[in-house]
Amino acid sequence: MAAPRKSNRSAAPARDASAATAAPRAIAEQLERHGVRPSAQRVAIASYVLGTEDHPSADQVWARVKERFPMVSRATVYNTLRHFTEKGLLRELVLAEGRQVFDPVVEPHHHFVDDETGAIRDIPWNALKVAKIDELEGLDVREYMVVVRGVARGARKG
Amino acid sequence: MAAPRKSNRSAAPARDASAATAAPRAIAEQLERHGVRPSAQRVAIASYVLGTEDHPSADQVWARVKERFPMVSRATVYNTLRHFTEKGLLRELVLAEGRQVFDPVVEPHHHFVDDETGAIRDIPWNALKVAKIDELEGLDVREYMVVVRGVARGARKG
DNA sequence: CCGAAAGTTGGACTTAGTCTAAAACTGTCA
DNA sequence: TGACAGTTTTAGACTAAGTCCAACTTTCGG
Structure with a gap:
């Protein structure tokens, strides 16, 4: 299931390296280039959703982000994904098994x-x-x- | 919204003719040809969903059918749509605004x-x-x- | 430091859909 | 006819996905 490419678990904390974690600095800059103010939550969300080759649904994103950032609220994830989509960082597909999914390939x-x-x-x-x-x-x-x-x-x- | 085609309210009882109602006899036969035992509820559901050019979601079908058959239960509509799909009477699409929709064109x-x-x-x-x-x-x-x-x-x- | 704006939060709420156990119906056979 | 089995329908509880909202927190400009 996991896509074992982009193995940049460079300066990650001592947790398992299963989640794709790009450098927070780079992600923050990417957000800013798209007019998104980079809060901690947004960087956490982006670092998963912009780096994956899956096509996760919103709830899947929430589950993933919570693993490393347990206090993030569902509303934030949903708002953020919508925000990213509006700013052109994500694309929303409506072809999945009944749910809308997000695709980082724009x-x-x-x-x-x-x-x-x-x-x-x-x-x-x-x-x-x-x-x-x-x-x-x-x-x-x-x-x-x-x-x-x-x-x-x-x-x-x- | 209503598709005013197929105006064959031939031997229908004295009720309003707003919804697309094909001859119940013909529908029952169509169901039987596909190996579906034609109950009253199934005919009611089929008479809407097989005759429409919309691509209704399951819940929309439920709402429509309830207009003329108010005591039909949601589970029945969902089961029936699944049943129809298995028997090849309907096709299920997954491209609508987040929900699965049904298409009578197979x-x-x-x-x-x-x-x-x-x-x-x-x-x-x-x-x-x-x-x-x-x-x-x-x-x-x-x-x-x-x-x-x-x-x-x-x-x-x- | 203050206030405004932006961002985040939990929880209530909604909508779509599934599941279940019981009730009702149908066909068959004696 | 009446009893039985199998099928279908039912209401309602339940789950999952997603929205909404009012309150709280953070950030930014002065």
């Missing part, structure tokens, strides 16, 4: 939903090509994506 | 989500073409669709 891309595990994976924009989208009559298209459902064959490692 | 097609109203519209399968879907490595594709978001321009009539 650039357009497609999605693969694993029917067995429910996991969502990104598909690079150029891996697929949609034709005739500009021929749709009467629709002002703002964005589009292909949603592929199926099962991942073979090479899935935990 | 054949593959694409979807347009109106960002302003949240309404979902079908896009015919042949209106778009997705290339390179068979080149996706390591994925057993079961189905796919294009989800288009934007706003409907002009000519929208209810």
Whole structure:
């Protein structure tokens, strides 16, 4: 389940290194560049949600952040995720198993939903090509994506 | 909001004709053909959900059905929708504003989500073409669709 | 240090959906 | 007809996801 890339558990405290923790300094700067005032809670939330390859739901983010920051409130996480989304740090997808999920990749891309595990994976924009989208009559298209459902064959490692 | 098509309130009892009510006989037969025993509640649910062009959520179906069948319970509606889906009468989409919605069109097609109203519209399968879907490595594709978001321009009539 | 604005908090509330045990209905067979 | 089994429906409790709000805390500018 965990994506074992970006192994920068550099100056992390003596806890397990399972959660992806980027340097707080860098995260604070990233927030500021997007016009978000970096509070401690926001940095904690960002350090998980901006660094993950999962597509967590809001409640999943809350659970994750609480592990290292137990006194954070649910309202804060929800507000913050909305805030991040408004500021363009996140994208909100509505294709998951009934809940809205957040995707730190803001650039357009497609999605693969694993029917067995429910996991969502990104598909690079150029891996697929949609034709005739500009021929749709009467629709002002703002964005589009292909949603592929199926099962991942073979090479899935935990 | 009401879709004033299929005005076959033929041998219906003396009640109002506001909701789309197909002939109960025909619906019962349709259910039987799909291996669903047609109870009164199931026919009531089917007569709305199989005849609509909306993409209602389960709770919306419940609300609609209760208008003409006030004593129907929520569990029945949820069970029935699941049952219909298993029997291939409905398809369940997971792309709506955070909820699962049902689509009486079982054949593959694409979807347009109106960002302003949240309404979902079908896009015919042949209106778009997705290339390179068979080149996706390591994925057993079961189905796919294009989800288009934007706003409907002009000519929208209810 | 003060006040205002921004941020955070817990908890109540809402909405969507599931679960359950009991009741009601249906078909069958004697 | 009446008894039985299996199916369907029911109300309501429960859970999960998410919103809302009023109060508290923190930060920032002066």
